[in-house]
Amino acid sequence: MSTANPQPTCPICGDSIAKAPTPSERWDLQCECDRCGGRFGYSPDLLGNASFEGVRHLVSAWIRRQIESGVQRPIVPPAGATDFTLIGRWLENLKYAGFPETVSQKQDALLQAYADIVKDEIGKVIKPHLYPHLISEIAARNRDEVKALNQLLHQRNYIDFSGGENLTLKANGWNRIEEMGKATSFSDSAFVAMWFNPYTEEYRRAVTKALQHCGYKPLVVDEADFNGFIMDQVLALIRQSRFIIADFTCLPEVQEGQIVKHGVRGGVYWEAGLAFGMNKPVIHTCKDNEDCRRRLHFDVAQYRTLFWRPDELTGDIDDLTKPIANPNFAEKLAQHILGTIGKGNYTE
Numbered sequence: 308m309s310t311a312n313p314q315p316t317c318p319i320c321g322d323s324i325a326k327a328p329t330p331s332e333r334w335d336l337q338c339e340c341d342r343c344g345g346r347f348g349y350s351p352d353l354l355g356n357a358s359f360e361g362v363r364h365l366v367s368a369w370i371r372r373q374i375e376s377g378v379q380r381p382i383v384p385p386a387g388a389t390d391f392t393l394i395g396r397w398l399e400n401l402k403y404a405g406f407p408e409t410v411s412q413k414q415d416a417l418l419q420a421y422a423d424i425v426k427d428e429i430g431k432v433i434k435p436h437l438y439p440h441l442i443s444e445i446a447a448r449n450r451d452e453v454k455a456l457n458q459l460l461h462q463r464n465y466i467d468f469s470g471g472e473n474l475t476l477k478a479n480g481w482n483r484i485e486e487m488g489k490a491t492s493f494s495d496s497a498f499v500a501m502w503f504n505p506y507t508e509e510y511r512r513a514v515t516k517a518l519q520h521c522g523y524k525p526l527v528v529d530e531a532d533f534n535g536f537i538m539d540q541v542l543a544l545i546r547q548s549r550f551i552i553a554d555f556t557c558l559p560e561v562q563e564g565q566i567v568k569h570g571v572r573g574g575v576y577w578e579a580g581l582a583f584g585m586n587k588p589v590i591h592t593c594k595d596n597e598d599c600r601r602r603l604h605f606d607v608a609q610y611r612t613l614f615w616r617p618d619e620l621t622g623d624i625d626d627l628t629k630p631i632a633n634p635n636f637a638e639k640l641a642q643h644i645l646g647t648i649g650k651g652n653y654t655e
C-alpha cells in the first residue's frame with residue numbers, strides 16, 4: 308500500500324493541486340490551482356456558506372476572470388463580504404455576473420477559447436488536458452461538461468477529433484469565430500459612464516483628452532437624463548464601444564448649502580455591469596479621497612482603480628514615449644489605455 312499523502316484538492320473547484328493550501332498573512336488561506344487560473348486567497352467562511360456548493364464552478368470562473376483581468380491573488384469572497392449574509396449574497400449574485408449560461412453560449416465560449424489557444428497556428432492540434440483553465444474559462448461545472456460540449460461542437464461540424472480528446476478547429480468553426488468577433492467589434496469609440504455636475508466637468512475634460520489622444524471617440528451620455536427613455540440609447544452606445552470608462556466617484560449633492568443626497572451612482576454600476584457582461588474591458592476610476600474610496604462597492608473595489616485628485620485634472624498630454632515625472636490624470640489614463648487596450652484609429 309502506498310504511504311504517500313493523498314493528493315490535495317482545490318477547495319473551490321475540487322481539481323487536484325500540487326500543494327495543500329497554506330495559511331497566509333494577507334488572507335485566511337492561500338491556494339494555487341491551474342483550473343482556477345493561478346494563486347488566490349479564500350476564507351473558510353465561504354466554503355461553509357449554504358449557497359457555495361451550487362455555484363462553486365462560478366466562484367472558480369470568477370477567480371479565473373479576475374486573474375485574467377490583471378488582479379494579482381484575488382480573494383474570495385472579496386473584501387467587504389464580511390458576514391454570512393453578505394457572503395451568501397455575493398455567491399448568489401455570481402449567477403448574474405455574465406458567465407456563459409446556456410448550452411449555446413457555452414459552446415461559443417469554448418470555441419472562442421480554442422481560437423485563443425490556436426492564435427494564428429491554424430492547423431494546431433489542441434490537447435484539452437493541457438489547458439485545465441478551459442473549464443473555468445467557460446464556467447462549466449466539470450470536465451464532463453466540456454467533453455459533452457465538444458461532442459456538440461463536433462456535431463455542428465466546428466471541430467474535428469484527432470486522437471482521443473485532441474481536436475482541431477474546422478473551417479465552419481473559424482467562420483463561427485469570425486461571426487462572433489464581428490458581434491464584439493473592434494470599434495474606435497469608448498463609452499464614458501459618469502455622473503455629471505459642475506464638479507465633474509474637469510474630470511470629463513481630462514477623460515475626453517485621454518481618449519482622443521489614444522485614438523478613441525468619447526461617447527458620453529449625461530447621467531442626469533438617465534431614465535427609461537435613453538436606456539436603449541445607452542445600451543446601443545455600450546454595444547458599439549470597444550471599452551468603457553466608469554467613474555464611481557460619489558460626491559454629495561448640495562442644494563442651497565445643504566447636502567440633499569449622497570447618490571449611489573446606480574447608473575454607473577449598471578453600465579459597467581452591462582459592459583462587463585458583454586466582455587468589454589471596463590476601466591475603473593474614482594476620486595481619491597477617504598469618503599469616495601469607502602463608498603466603492605465591494606464588488607468593484609477589488610479591481611484596479613485609477614484614482615484622481617482635482618489638482619491632476621488639468622494640463623495637456625506630453626509625449627508618452629518618454630518618462631514623465633509627475634503625470635497628470637489624462638496622461639495616466641492614456642498610458643493605461645495604450646497599455647491594456649491599445650491604440651484606436653479615431654481622429655477628430
Ligand SMILES: [Zn+2]
Nearest residue numbers: 317320340343
Ligand atoms: Zn481550483
